[in-house]
Every structure is written in structure tokens, then in C-alpha cells.
Amino acid sequence: KAGVTQTPRYLIKTRGQQVTLSCSPISGHRSVSWYQQTPGQGLQFLFEYFSETQRNKGNFPGRFSGRQFSNSRSEMNVSTLELGDSALYLCASSMVPGNTEAFFGQGTRLTVV
Amino acid sequence: ILNVEQSPQSLHVQEGDSTNFTCSFPSSNFYALHWYRWETAKSPEALFVMTLNGDEKKKGRISATLNTKEGYSYLYIKGSQPEDSATYLCAHRNNAGNMLTFGGGTRLMVKP
Numbered sequence: 001k002a003g004v005t006q007t008p009r010y011l012i013k014t015r016g017q018q019v020t021l022s023c024s025p026i027s028g029h030r031s032v033s034w035y036q037q038t039p040g041q042g043l044q045f046l047f048e049y050f051s052e053t054q055r056n057k058g059n060f061p062g063r064f065s066g067r068q069f070s071n072s073r074s075e076m077n078v079s080t081l082e083l084g085d086s087a088l089y090l091c092a093s094s095m096v097p098g099n100t101e102a103f104f105g106q107g108t109r110l111t112v113v
Numbered sequence: 114i115l116n117v118e119q120s121p122q123s124l125h126v127q128e129g130d131s132t133n134f135t136c137s138f139p140s141s142n143f144y145a146l147h148w149y150r151w152e153t154a155k156s157p158e159a160l161f162v163m164t165l166n167g168d169e170k171k172k173g174r175i176s177a178t179l180n181t182k183e184g185y186s187y188l189y190i191k192g193s194q195p196e197d198s199a200t201y202l203c204a205h206r207n208n209a210g211n212m213l214t215f216g217g218g219t220r221l222m223v224k225p
Contacts, residue, residue, distance in 0.1 A: 042202075043202070044215075048212055056212040090157070101159040102213065103159065104149075106156045
């Protein structure tokens with residue numbers, strides 16, 4: 001069974017650009033969550049999608065957005081990139097939201113220069 | 114407690130030592146407590162999901178306990194091995210927003 005796949009693994013962008021990151025969940029999983037990790041910070045929750053609907057959103061500006069497709073694949077988009085957006089972005093999939101285990105991908109390392 | 118807090122931040126032990134660390138979380142509106150192990154350059158790996166007060170879970174040499182009334186969980190590693198070196202994360206899910214809130218992690222280093 002394939003794990004959670006995130007693409008790309010590494011990305012370098014310049015300030016002001018926008019970026020789209022992709023997450024393919026484990027087959028059969030319908031819930032996808034996104035997290036940001038910056039140096040010195042723990043994992044910060046961005047948003048959670050289930051059945052193509054955003055269920056929860058963390059405390060991030062509107063430049064951060066996401067969506068989920070009918071095949072449960074999810075994308076997150078960051079517009080007007082800032083230097084502080086440089087981080088590891090992780091996505092996690094689970095069968096449904098709630099107390100079930102969440103399985104993480106290896107993340108996308110975004111560097112904004 | 115408003116946030117999820119883990120202590121200590123880092124820990125160095127010798128191979129063979131047993132160790133434990135703490136996760137503190139808000140006791141109100143509790144739904145679930147997750148533990149993850151995160152090795153450098155890999156994905157966080159789920160260890161346990163705990164939901165009931167008094168829960169105890171075990172996987173090999175690693176075990177965890179949960180006290181939802183006072184808002185803490187302990188993770189124990191018996192006879193630490195160098196391959197146990199990783200960051201151990203706990204995450205709390207409440208029954209309001211239903212999202213995971215992570216602690217800052219405990220970085221464990223086991224010396225051979």
C-alpha cells in the first residue's frame with residue numbers, strides 16, 4: 001500500500017511568487033490535513049479537508065488556501081510568498097477525521113528567497 | 114493549560130537506559146491524544162492514539178499512559194537503543210475544532 005506522497009520534495013521560490021504543493025493520501029483515506037513547520041516552531045495546523053470540504057482552518061492569513069479533489073488528493077496554495085513562509089509543509093491523511101491515526105508524508109521543503 | 118507542552122525539550126541517554134517524557138494538554142473538551150516518532154529526513158510515524166482516561170498502550174519497548182482529567186500523558190522507552198533517537202511528538206485533538214494541536218516535541222538522543 002503506497003504511503004502519503006507529497007510533491008515536490010524541495011522548492012525554491014522568490015518573494016511575491018505563488019506556489020502550489022500537492023498531497024496524495026493513502027488509498028481509501030478521505031481526510032487530508034496540512035501542517036507547517038518552521039525552525040524553532042512545532043507543527044502548526046493549516047487546514048483539514050474531508051470529502052472535498054474544508055472542515056477546519058488554522059490561524060494563517062488568507063494567502064494560504066487549499067482544496068481537495070474528488071479522488072481525495074489535496075493541494076495547498078500560498079500566494080504572494082514572504083521570506084517567513086520558508087518551512088517544511090507536511091500533509092497527513094486519515095480514513096476519516098477524528099481519533100483515527102493520521103499518516104504523514106515526507107513533506108515539501110519550501111525556501112523563499 | 115491552553116497549549117500542548119512537552120518536556121523535556123531534549124534528552125541524552127546512554128544505550129540501555131530507560132527514559133520517559135511528558136505531554137501536557139488542555140483537560141477540557143478532550144477527544145484524543147496522539148504520539149508520533151519523527152526521525153530526521155523521514156515522515157512522522159504514528160505510535161499511539163489514546164482516547165480514554167487511564168488508557169495504557171504498548172508497542173515493543175515503548176509504552177504510553179493517559180490522564181485526561183489532569184491533562185497529561187507519559188511516554189516511556191525501556192532499554193533505549195540508538196535507533197530510538199528521534200523527536201517524539203504528542204498532539205491533542207479536542208471535540209470542538211477536531212484538529213490536531215502539536216507540542217514542540219522531545220528530542221531524544223541515545224548514545225551507544
